Amino acid sequence: MKAVIMAGGKGTRLRPLTLNTPKPMVPLLNRPCMEYIIELLKRHDIHQIAVTVQYLPEVIRNHFGDGSAYGVELYYAEEDTPLGTAGSIKNAAEFLDETFIVISGDALTDFNLRQAIDYHKDKDALATMVLTQVDSPLEYGVVMTDESGRVTRFLEKPSWSEVFSDTVNTGIYVLEPEILDWIPANCSYDFSLNLFPELLSNNKALYGYVAEGYWSDIGNLQQYRKSQFDMLDGHVHVPIQANEIMPKVFIEPDVLLPSTLHVQGPAYIGAGSSLHPMSKIGPYTVLGKGNSVLASAGLERTIAWNGNYIGEGAELQETLLMDRTVVGSCAQLQEGAVIGSSCTIGSNASIKSSVRLWPNKTVPAKGIVHTSMIWTEPTNKSFFQSKGVIGIPNMELHPERVSRLAEAYGSTLRAAAPVLIAASPHPYCELLKHAAGSGLRTVGIHVLDLGCASEEVTRYAVQHHQGQGAIHISLTESATSPEVLIQWMDEQGKPIAKSMERKLENAYYQEDYPRMPWNRIGAYRAYQHADEDYLKALEAHVDFAKIREANLRYVLHLSSRQEHPLIKRWTELVGGTGLLTQHTHEPELNILEIVHHTHADLGIFLEEDSQLSLITPSGHILNDDQMIALIMTAIASSAPNAVLGVPSSMLGSIPSSLQANTVQVRRTKESLRSIMEDTTGLPFSPFAYRLYALSLILYYMANARIGLDTIAEMHPYGYTAKEEVICSWNEKGALMRELMTWVRSSGQEAELMDGIRIQTAEGSVLILPDQDEPLFQVFAQSDSTAQAKLLAHSYASLINQSHQQLRK
Numbered sequence: 001m002k003a004v005i006m007a008g009g010k011g012t013r014l015r016p017l018t019l020n021t022p023k024p025m026v027p028l029l030n031r032p033c034m035e036y037i038i039e040l041l042k043r044h045d046i047h048q049i050a051v052t053v054q055y056l057p058e059v060i061r062n063h064f065g066d067g068s069a070y071g072v073e074l075y076y077a078e079e080d081t082p083l084g085t086a087g088s089i090k091n092a093a094e095f096l097d098e099t100f101i102v103i104s105g106d107a108l109t110d111f112n113l114r115q116a117i118d119y120h121k122d123k124d125a126l127a128t129m130v131l132t133q134v135d136s137p138l139e140y141g142v143v144m145t146d147e148s149g150r151v152t153r154f155l156e157k158p159s160w161s162e163v164f165s166d167t168v169n170t171g172i173y174v175l176e177p178e179i180l181d182w183i184p185a186n187c188s189y190d191f192s193l194n195l196f197p198e199l200l201s202n203n204k205a206l207y208g209y210v211a212e213g214y215w216s217d218i219g220n221l222q223q224y225r226k227s228q229f230d231m232l233d234g235h236v237h238v239p240i241q242a243n244e245i246m247p248k249v250f251i252e253p254d255v256l257l258p259s260t261l262h263v264q265g266p267a268y269i270g271a272g273s274s275l276h277p278m279s280k281i282g283p284y285t286v287l288g289k290g291n292s293v294l295a296s297a298g299l300e301r302t303i304a305w306n307g308n309y310i311g312e313g314a315e316l317q318e319t320l321l322m323d324r325t326v327v328g329s330c331a332q333l334q335e336g337a338v339i340g341s342s343c344t345i346g347s348n349a350s351i352k353s354s355v356r357l358w359p360n361k362t363v364p365a366k367g368i369v370h371t372s373m374i375w376t377e378p379t380n381k382s383f384f385q386s387k388g389v390i391g392i393p394n395m396e397l398h399p400e401r402v403s404r405l406a407e408a409y410g411s412t413l414r415a416a417a418p419v420l421i422a423a424s425p426h427p428y429c430e431l432l433k434h435a436a437g438s439g440l441r442t443v444g445i446h447v448l449d450l451g452c453a454s455e456e457v458t459r460y461a462v463q464h465h466q467g468q469g470a471i472h473i474s475l476t477e478s479a480t481s482p483e484v485l486i487q488w489m490d491e492q493g494k495p496i497a498k499s500m501e502r503k504l505e506n507a508y509y510q511e512d513y514p515r516m517p518w519n520r521i522g523a524y525r526a527y528q529h530a531d532e533d534y535l536k537a538l539e540a541h542v543d544f545a546k547i548r549e550a551n552l553r554y555v556l557h558l559s560s561r562q563e564h565p566l567i568k569r570w571t572e573l574v575g576g577t578g579l580l581t582q583h584t585h586e587p588e589l590n591i592l593e594i595v596h597h598t599h600a601d602l603g604i605f606l607e608e609d610s611q612l613s614l615i616t617p618s619g620h621i622l623n624d625d626q627m628i629a630l631i632m633t634a635i636a637s638s639a640p641n642a643v644l645g646v647p648s649s650m651l652g653s654i655p656s657s658l659q660a661n662t663v664q665v666r667r668t669k670e671s672l673r674s675i676m677e678d679t680t681g682l683p684f685s686p687f688a689y690r691l692y693a694l695s696l697i698l699y700y701m702a703n704a705r706i707g708l709d710t711i712a713e714m715h716p717y718g719y720t721a722k723e724e725v726i727c728s729w730n731e732k733g734a735l736m737r738e739l740m741t742w743v744r745s746s747g748q749e750a751e752l753m754d755g756i757r758i759q760t761a762e763g764s765v766l767i768l769p770d771q772d773e774p775l776f777q778v779f780a781q782s783d784s785t786a787q788a789k790l791l792a793h794s795y796a797s798l799i800n801q802s803h804q805q806l807r808k
Contacts, residue, residue, distance in 0.1 A: 001117065002098060003046045005037055006171070007105035008054030008079060008088055013220045016340040016358045017322060022056045024105035025063065026218070027305060028228055029240060030252070030270045030288045032063065033218065034105040036238050038070050041103070044113040047072045050095045051105070052088035054079040085171075087189040093180050102173040108227050109215040110237040111172065116209050120174035123149060125207040127179055127199060130172035132215045141169035141192045145208040151200060154192070167208070170215050213237075221320065221338060225303060229284050232266035242268065252289075270306070292395075294329075294481055309395045311347065312481045319351075326395055328365060329481055344396070364774045366726050384501045385772040386671065388487040393428050393475060397484045399435035404508060406439030406471065409488065411513035412503045413468055415522070417491075418446040420462050420470035422453035422530070429473045432484065436471050441522035442515050450530045454566055456689045459493030460537060461530045467491060493688070495673040531566045535573065541683045542638075542695040543703075548575030550702035555594045555615075556604040557581045567606070570691055574698055592619050601701070602708045604694065612690040614697070616708045625720065626712060631686050631693055633711070634700035636663040645678030645685065648754055649766050649779045669754035670768065721788035723796040725776045727803055732769050735776070738802045739767060758795075762787055765795050 011023030018026065024034035041049060049072055053060055057078050067074030077092035089102060099120070101113060111130065120128035129151065131143055143154040144167070154169070169192060182198060183189050199206045214236035216227045230236050232248055242250035248266035251257060255269050258277035263269070267281055272290040275281065279293040282300030287293075291304050294312040304310070304321040311329035319333040322340050327333065328347035336354035339345070343357050346365030351357070356372040363369055383389055389405065391397035413419065421437050423429035430452075437447045450461055455472050462470040470489040476482055488496045488504070496504075507513050516522075538544075556571070556578055558564060564580075571578045579598065581591065591603040595615055603615030614622045614630075622630065628646060635642055645668040668674040672688060679685040686693035701708065727735055736756075743750045743758065751757040755768035763782030770777055776799055780792035 001046050002048045002050070002096065002100040003041050004050045004052060004089055004092060004096070004100060004102045005034065005041075005105040006052050006085060006088060006102065007034060007060055008052050008057075008082070009104075009106055010055045011106065014218075014224060016338060016356060017221075017224070017320075019340065019359060020056070022053075022059055023218075025059055026106070026224065027288060028108060029231055029242075029250070029268050029286060031241065033108060034060070034064070035070070036108060037103055037105050038064075038067070038072055039239065040109065040111075040113065041101075042071055044117075046101065046113075048075075049073065050075045050077055050092040052077045052079065052092060054082055054088070082188060083186075084188040084190040084194070086183045086191045086195045087187060089175075090180055090183040090185055090189070096177050096180065099174065099176055102171075102175060104171045104217065107171065107215065107217045108231075108236060108238070109170070109172070109213065111170075111211040111213045111215065113172075116172070116211060117174055119149075119209045120207070123207045124205060125174070126176050126205045127196070128174040128207045128209050129196070130170050130174070131167045131208045131210045132170050132213075133210065134168050143167055143169050143208050149207045149209065151196070151206045151208050154196065154200075167210055170211070171217065172211075174209075221336075225301070225318070225320065228268075228286050228303060229266070229301075232268060232284065232286075240268075288323075305341075307395075309392050322359070324395070326392055364729055366774055367728065383505065388485055388495070390483055390485050393482055393484045397432065397486065399431055402432045402473075402486065403435040403439035403442075404511075405486070405504070406436040407443050407513045407515070408507035409469070409471070409504050410440040410443040410445040410522075411507050412500065413445060415444045415446075417466060417468040418448040418523075418525075420448045420450055420458060420465065420467045421472075422450035422458045422461075422470065423473040424454075424475060425452040426475045429475050429484070432473045432486075433471075436473065436486075437524065440471075441524060443513050443522075444516040444520060445522040447522055447524050449524065449526045451526065451528055452565075453530045455487060456684075456691060457530050457534045457566065458487075459489060459688060460534045460684075461527075462489055462491060462493050464533055464537075465527075469496070492676075494676045495671065497673065531569060535566075535569055537683070538570075538692060538695055539573065542692070542699055544573045544575075544695070544699075547573075547695070547698045547702045550576065550698075550705075552576040552602070552698065552702065553578075553598065553600040554602050554604055555579045555581065555591050555598065555600050556606070557591050558606055566691075570695075574695070591615055592621075595619070606690065612694060614708060616712055618709050620709070620712060622708075622712060630697055630700075630711060632663050632665065634693075634696040635682065635686070637700050637703060638696055639663070639681055642681030643679065644682075645675040645687075647675060648757060649768060649777075667753065670771075671754075674754075719782055719785045719788045721780045721782075721785065721792040723778045723780075723792045724770075725778065725796050725799045725803070727769075727774060727776055727799075729774050731803070731806065732774075732776075734806055735799070735803055736769060738806055739799065742798070742802065760791070762791050765791060767795065767799065 007024040009023050011018035014023060025032045051074055053076055061076060064074055075095050079088055079091055083091055116130050129143060141154055144152050146152050182195060196206060216223055218224050218227055231238060240250055242252045245251050249263050250268045252271040254271045256274040260277045261275055263281040264283050266284055268286045270288040273287050274292045276293060276295040278295040280298040284301040285299045286303040288304060288306040290307045293310045296313045297310045299316045301318040302316040305323045307324045308321050309326045311327055313330040314327045316333045318335040320338045324341055325339050325343045327345045328349060330347055331345045331349045333351045334353045337351045338356040340357050340359035342360050344362045346363055346367055348365055349363045349367045352370050355369050358374045361373045419440050421433050423433035437449060440447050448465060448467060450458060458470050458472045468491050472487045474485050490496050553576060558567060591605060592615060595603040595617060601617060605613040632644060635644060643664045643666050646665050647670050648667045649670060666678045668678045675687045676685040684692040739756060743756060749759045755766055758765045763780060766779040768777045778792050778796045780788045782788040782791055
């Protein structure tokens, strides 16, 4: 016996799931719906199958091929234009030379087809409709039969006043080949609307067979969810291709499932998925292949297709995710939300109930989405953040994208001088570094590979080798939310200018980077002595002999392994007694204890984001203001004529008396590039070269014979407070205009550099639009902590009021 699987429907009511996926290919427990139909036919010894296709036919062809992998023979009948349910069967007429069964490829059922076929033959029917009983028949074709099973009446999708039976048409038919004579060729013709009424009016043998078992036509998103939940509960008898490790908990091979993780079934976890031990997998969670669920993320009644990333602390309740979507940390996706492929949900964003996002949509951090996003304007947000390009490894930043970014970058440069590439010693960073090098060489740029090198070593090396730029790739080693950072540097080791960022972005999006002929690609050269070069440069500008004479005792903590070789060589230069620590869950507390027990002169904490923190012997951690004051004093003892660029948000907390008695300072914008540009008279900017800053501080302590506790007491600092005000990317410009109007009308003294700095009788306030997040930062400085907090809150409230007025 033969069969026809109808697989041409668009599945409009399932959008956005079916925008790029035919409805028969929508996955049920990580397998296309149509696979279950093929298995059902095969179990009933039906191996010759025609498949009618019209919408995205190649997706179905590419997956199933000729059917041999599934133990059947498939024949495809493609429609150029929609022919209707019966018309599509007519289109496969040459294949249908015996009794055959018609079944939808986008339904789920476990009916005994043999019983329906036997019934059809016993009745000597021309056509037999397979029926089932449902609670609410309003969305189906209702069918009435007489005592013999002959169809007497039917009505397509009736109202309650028209309902005369609870038996409905399942779209499964057993037909004789003579039925094809009743179907016109090359026109749209439907079983329920055209063919069956015609057979009924001509008193042909049209029968109805009421089948027992499970059936769902998966007609909407609610039914799509429920069908899979029913599969997990065992309500439908279909094979589940996964190991049932505990009752109703199914796990495919190659799943990273920690022994301490409790999965609350029913649940299904697809191959290659990774679940953090502290994630929460609630009942009716269905994960496809290659999903990552991070710490404290919670999923319940949620279906996720393949390759999704669910960030730390995210909450998903009855949510449906398609492929390759990134859900940021602490985001909340509420009941009924449907997220299309390749979407990005920012950290702390909220997707309200029943919202649908079409593919490739971005919800910014802290954004709230109340209505579905189908066509949306892009946000005014560059993919460059304040430190560079940041993304989730192998999701947002993968080798293909990094190579394209490098090609775009290389297309803005001249071909003569090399571009340096370097990475932290993590295998994934090495992979991305080689991808970047390949992209550069493709557009004719020569590459000098520093291997594993730190950020500051790379900044020095690009000047030392007279390169025209550099790319440095690092990876945070947090197990909960790893991120890749790609930093782009100019010929002086500074972050590239905003104008260059825009050029790179434009070239990337327009794909405007012509590749060179194969015999004119850029050259490649490896260089393994960048660390030694940088340390020699430090020796030329810092008196390490004086530091060694002091024989300092210190505890140095590295938050990652990436700079360990460089730091070991640096400790040999400073001498003394050093103890290196790494990878503790609470590094500050760990260092405090070790500093106390070893009677060390100081503790040093080198963070992954290039920050430097110091701890005094008494256990006091110097804050940012004290660190700047200490750096200013240390520079004054070594280079009194230098000018130090200091971010505007920090400078206000340093008393003017200290500024007058130490090195000259220049207020700059917040960006590292501005800080480096405005720092003069020094070989390196202390904000960009932390080993240089640390060496200067140690030299100052050694030369002045003074301890870190005494230094901290010598440097009083102002009291600061900070608040944040949420504002969408698209409203930032208008809100800044409103704030400027208010400043002018109020007559207050204001300075415009990076944001708005306002001087009041109580202190100073800096209102700064954040580059990386959809918010404003409010920094306040005053004579007391309480006054600074009051000042910050007052101006944050003012911004909120202006924001509300703007939205009216």
